[in-house]
Amino acid sequence: MKKIAFSIFLLFSCAAYADELADANKLLENKSYPQALELYKKLAQSGNAEAQFHLGEMHLYGEGVAIDAARAEQWFAQASKAGNKNADAALALIANRIKRKADIDYYVNAYDGSDVALSKFKCAAPTIPQLSKNKRQIKEVAGSVDAWMDCYNGFVSNLNSLQPSGKAIPSDIEALMNEQEFEQAKKRMDAAYARVIAEGQEQAMKISAQRDAWYASTEAYVVNENKKVQTENDMSELERSRNANTPQWVTWAVPNK
Structure with a gap:
């Protein structure tokens, strides 16, 4: 029992x-x-x-x-x-x-965004003169600026693809992190991305300003040259008209006294 x-x-x-x-x-x-x-x-x-x-x-x-x-x-x-x-x-x-402690610590305490910075894309800086005076020069400058902008847009697209923060942490490292470590790593990555974006935008604004100044001065030059060409054409036409309407003088033979 x-x-x-x-x-x-x-x-x-x-x-x-x-x-x-x-x-x-x-x-x-x-x-x-x-x-x-x-x-x-x-x-x-x-x-x-x-x-x-x-x-x-x-x-x-x-x-x-x-x-x-x-x-x-x-x-x-x-x-x-x-x-x-x-x-x-x-x-x-x-x-x-x-x-993997060093790998975890890198994202939690040392990540600086250098792996996604604009410099990593090796965008060739365009050479932008004060103005261009012919079609070949204009084409070369415009092409180099467009190439840089395409490269810059690739940098922006890459950063956008890494959102939300923490997405870029390798899965094998993320799996080893505790919640606090992961949240701290995301905050650090947010700050690093913000800094990288600001640096990239500053460079893009500088090149855009140079391009705009070049465009304005080149446009002014082209307009002025076209006016000069038109003026020269008008003067040539006027000269042709004057010559065409010049009377034909008779050449007199002066008799000897």
Whole structure:
């Protein structure tokens, strides 16, 4: 009888633990970290492998507690020993985080946007004179400016393709980051992109201003030259008209006295 009663107690006990685990999982899903942490601690100390695994996760990713990779590894090790397969993968993740620490730190603390800067595109700076005096020169200048603008637009398109921030982080590195690291990396990338965009736009505005000044002076020159040509044509026509209407004088032979 006592044996049966004990078995019934165990059944109720397991059911209660199952309910608490479900509650803890729900709290974690809803990001109610302090409440989830308390329930997981209670269950983990009773030997629940899943609770031990989730405690490891919370310490690894800083959910409700300070990030503590060493403490996370301890919980994962306990869960793994109890047969939790996810804990084995988590231990491998921690090992990879240690191995790729420099890569993670680069995006979190050192990323400067140099990989997407305008200089990376090697856009050939156009040579823009004060003005051009013939069709060949105009074509050459216009072509070099258009080529630079096409290159610049490629730079802009590339930056647009990297939105939202964080998209450019390699997936294998992103998978190793905790939430705080990823958010910090995105903020740093936002700042770097803003700086790169400002530098690119400054250069584009400078070249656009040079192009506009060249265009204005060249246009003025062409208009003036056309006027001169027209004036010369008018004068030639006037001269032809004058010559055509010049009377033919008779040459008199003066007799000798």
